[in-house]
Amino acid sequence: MNVDDVRELALSFAGVSESRPFAPDRVVFKTVANNKVFAILSGHEFPDDQVTVKADPERVAELQHRFKAVHPAYKLNKRYWVNISLAGDVPDKLIRELIGDSHDLVAP
Template identity: 45%
Template sequence: MTPDELRSACLAFAGVGEEFPFDEANSVFKVRGKIFAISRLAGVPLRVSLKCDPELAVQLRSTFPAITPGYHLNKRHWNTVVLDGSVPERLVREMIEDSYDLASPGLRSAAGEAPLGGPGPW
């Protein structure tokens, strides 16, 4: 996943904005004023921090070495993903969607969009 693809994936949901509250280098994606993704899009390697259900967060970390507890975030509720190709892009996109849903419960349902299923085969 490229920086542009990551930005597009985060901005693809209703009500999302990109802000730079920390500095010009760190993109913060918010919905309803709540953060659901943070990335230094020019960083090498590219990383993104995403909200995650605590039980799923532990499972993902034990399955993928590129997924670690959230960098400078609540380690129980956030994962940081190194986008080096070792985590399937489909899973990264599902994690972005899950993070959005956790930050904005009910928003997609209210808009008539289907809710997410459980973790897939990745």
């Protein structure tokens, strides 16, 4: 996956907005109904493109143990959020699933 794929997927969910409140190169995706973040595309602070998603704490731990490309989230609650390198060892299908799950966790 690449940043365009992530953006397209995130915006495919009903009632989603895109903004850049932190930096021009850091894209935040929120549900419009309750204004909750479910995905963030990385900015220049990372050496590669990454997406940050929310997950159940058990899944966060499992993902970090299983994949080298999954790390504790940058500046977010590390119990619930992970950064995923898009160029890493996480299959695209799983990245799509995790973005969808993150959306479902915050959607009203």
